[in-house]
Amino acid sequence: MGRRIDKEGWAQSLAARIGMGGTIDFTPARVGQTLHLPCAGGGGHKVDVRIGPNQHPDAVAKKLLAEGWSLGNKLRCPRHTRKGVKAALGNGTAFDREGSLSAPESLPQGVELPPPAVAVKPLTPQEAGRLRWKGLSKEERREAMAKVQAAKTEKREGNKEMASAVVAENNAANMSSDAKRAHRLVIAALEDYYDERSNSYRKDYSDKRIAEELNISESSVAKTREDFFGPLAASTPIEVQLMADSIKSMRVAVNEAHKAAMAAVEAQEDKLEALCRAKGWTVV
Structure with missing residues (x-):
């Protein structure tokens, strides 16, 4: 027994499969259905197409293509498509240099040529750039x-x-084996003494000191540092360093003076408390 189908859902699925919107108008026949398909060619008309029972939309689309239909939003029957016209004209069909169908002296009755394709000019880079930013605000x-x-x-x-x-x-x-060994030693020294966060050496180390300790050129150490670790931060001018040292010294002196002043105050407070207790006065 054949599988029952949802006629309305099947018609909508078929319309979507062949590129139309909405649904397909059809009439049930004794065996299968008769589709009433609109053709956009020849001023617009409908063409009846017989199909088998319960045919899947994919199978129907394949059948239409085989018969010469042009699928899409604007259906065209074989009488109004290039494929259908070519089949109607036989092997004597003429084409122009661009591959378009040329109009012969006479066509079979009811057969019309489809409208010529419209050539689309490609966008220039400037036009594509303008189109990319179209609709966007300045921000x-x-x-x-x-x-x-x-x-x-x-x-x-x-x-x-x-x-x-x-x-x-x-x-x-x-690199030679000796050069590879020296390279590994430089890498190890940089791991120990170079700070990648501040781009500076720790513990008074430098490219020169590492080069002297490993007995290699300073330029080799500098190149390895630049390639694998990073640059050296700009050195601080001597006058700025002297100013910073002076500020540190002033801070130390102020702290020492503050401590001495507080000690003197506490000593006076102790004397006052001892005097009040000796005389029986209230300690203030």
């Missing part, structure tokens, strides 16, 4: 452009890091 455009620039900068920095990594890998492959 939104600035934010969008800032994000684009940030992405470009990040990409450039990523390419630089990748290139540096490739160069470092190639250099490591070409």
Whole structure:
């Protein structure tokens, strides 16, 4: 026994499958259904198409395509499509240089050529750019452009890091055993004495001191630090350092004076309390 189908749901599914909106008008037949499909060619008319019972919308669409229909929002029957016209004209159909169907001297009765396709001119880069920002406010455009620039900068920095990594890998492959050992010692020293957060050395270390302790060139230490750890922060001018030292000294002196003054006050308070107790006075 055949499977019962929801006629309204089937008609809507078929309309969606062949590119139409809404639903499909059809009439049940003794075996299957008769579809009443609108054709957009020839001023608009309807074409009856017989299909089998309970045919799936995919199967119906395949059948229409095989018969020469043009599917979509504006259906065209085989009489008003290139495929249908070509089949009607036979092998003698003529095409122009662009591949469009040329109008012959005479066509079979009721057969019309479809309208020529409209060529779409591609957008220029300037037009595409204007279209991208269309509808955005000035603030939104600035934010969008800032994000684009940030992405470009990040990409450039990523390419630089990748290139540096490739160069470092190639250099490591070409290094001698002694050079590799010296490189490892420099890395270990930088791990101990270089602070990546402040971009400065700890414990009075420097590129020069590491180079002297490891008996290698200072430039080698500097290059390894730059490639694997980071740059050195700008050194503080001597006059600024002297001013900072002077402020520290003043702070120490003030603290010492404060302590001495508080000690003198406490000594006087002790004397006052002892006197009051000796005379029987109320301690104030």
